[in-house]
Amino acid sequence: MKKLVVFFFLLLSGSLMAQQxxxxxxxGGAGTxxxxxxxxxxxxxxxDKLEESLNAGYAxxxxxxxxxxxxxxxxxxxxxxxxxxxxxxxxxxxxxxxEMDASIMNGKDLNAGAVAGVRHIKSPIDAARAVxxxxxHVMLAGDGAEEFAETIGLxxxxxxxxxxxxxxxxxxxxxxxxxxxxxxDEKSTEKKSSSIYSVPEDYxxxxxxxxxxxxxxxxxxxTSTGGMTNKRWKRIGDSPVIGAGTYANNATCAVSAxxxxxxxxxxxxxxxxSALMEYKGLSLRQAGDEVVMKKLVERGGDGGVISIDxxxxxxxxxxxxxxYRGYKKSTGEMKIAIYSED
Numbered sequence: 001m002k003k004l005v006v007f008f009f010l011l012l013s014g015s016l017m018a019q020q021x022x023x024x025x026x027x028g029g030a031g032t033x034x035x036x037x038x039x040x041x042x043x044x045x046x047x048d049k050l051e052e053s054l055n056a057g058y059a060x061x062x063x064x065x066x067x068x069x070x071x072x073x074x075x076x077x078x079x080x081x082x083x084x085x086x087x088x089x090x091x092x093x094x095x096x097x098x099e100m101d102a103s104i105m106n107g108k109d110l111n112a113g114a115v116a117g118v119r120h121i122k123s124p125i126d127a128a129r130a131v132x133x134x135x136x137h138v139m140l141a142g143d144g145a146e147e148f149a150e151t152i153g154l155x156x157x158x159x160x161x162x163x164x165x166x167x168x169x170x171x172x173x174x175x176x177x178x179x180x181x182x183x184x185d186e187k188s189t190e191k192k193s194s195s196i197y198s199v200p201e202d203y204x205x206x207x208x209x210x211x212x213x214x215x216x217x218x219x220x221x222x223t224s225t226g227g228m229t230n231k232r233w234k235r236i237g238d239s240p241v242i243g244a245g246t247y248a249n250n251a252t253c254a255v256s257a258x259x260x261x262x263x264x265x266x267x268x269x270x271x272x273x274s275a276l277m278e279y280k281g282l283s284l285r286q287a288g289d290e291v292v293m294k295k296l297v298e299r300g301g302d303g304g305v306i307s308i309d310x311x312x313x314x315x316x317x318x319x320x321x322x323x324y325r326g327y328k329k330s331t332g333e334m335k336i337a338i339y340s341e342d
Contacts, residue, residue: 020215021312022061025327026053026074028084029206030258030304033322033338043338046083050326050336053077057210058328067212067220067254068106068129075125075222078208082164084324085206087124090162090226092171098162100226101240102128103139107219107248114139114240119162120146122155125224128240130154139240167229174230207239209256211248211308215330219310221246221254221270227261237261243271250310252277253284258323259296259303267295273307284309292317 028050057074079087090098102124103114113132116139121127127149131140140148150156207225223246225239238245238261247270248254255270269291276287288307297319304318306325314327326336
């Protein structure tokens with residue numbers, strides 16, 4: 001009799017799990033990404049890695065794991081790939097260093113963690129989560145963040161781990177042109193600017209991110225980046241800034257952004273989408289389009305976001321020519337795309 005009760009309990013639990021919605025979405029950067037600049041081999045390479053990232057996060061959710069764990073698993077895949085501007089594929093600063101940022105947020109309790117300007121932490125997204133769960137703080141930076149990471153036993157690596165010829169060549173090209181480049185730019189032109197250095201009109205943003213909804217109904221978001229090629233003076237973008245590049249709230253949505261960070265910080269993009277849903281009653285799609293396709297465009301900001309709400313709806317608006325992106329749902333629906341026309 002006892003075995004029979006256990007059997008029916010497991011059967012019921014499995015049935016309830018099957019009925020629960022869960023899903024995730026990822027991005028690998030937005031910008032001037034067009035078919036004429038991508039070979040068939042390069043396109044396949046990116047799509048294969050995006051699929052690997054999606055599957056890694058989905059596997060966590062499928063087993064009943066948390067949205068936070070799914071976000072970490074998906075971002076790990078992209079952090080460990082030289083294709084994306086995060087961790088292993090991070091771009092170089094003006095001084096020839098790799099300085100990385102990351103953040104993560106739990107929609108269940110609004111807890112969050114972030115690191116900025118780190119140089120030896122193998123997985124910045126892991127460090128961000130550690131700040132959230134193992135410290136009393138939200139953001140740690142530079143040497144302090146690395147000291148904290150070492151103290152709690154996170155994997156540290158020599159700076160040579162982050163070196164790639166591709167990113168080094170991008171820095172040399174940027175140095176020759178005396179400008180800042182947002183990721184792997186190849187054919188850029190100068191943009192008029194009154195600042196001490198300018199940002200080219202034709203660029204790409206290589207930040208990576210993930211948003212997820214788990215079977216318990218909890219949302220989470222995470223973002224990781226190497227920042228701008230040729231950036232100076234310890235510049236920090238929106239990726240580690242909660243509310244700008246990352247935000248999650250079970251009552252509304254989870255958002256991860258990629259774009260020209262200064263504009264995303266000024267516009268508090270990730271939180272603004274959530275706030276429009278909470279205070280104006282907009283849908284995920286309406287809020288995302290209002291912020292990314294209208295407000296950002298009016299202010300001159302380029303980029304996009306991935307977002308998911310508590311019902312598992314996903315929206316991935318971007319105002320650039322392309323964005324590496326994808327999603328996978330418990331319904332079996334899956335999509336991987338690169339170009340604006342996809």
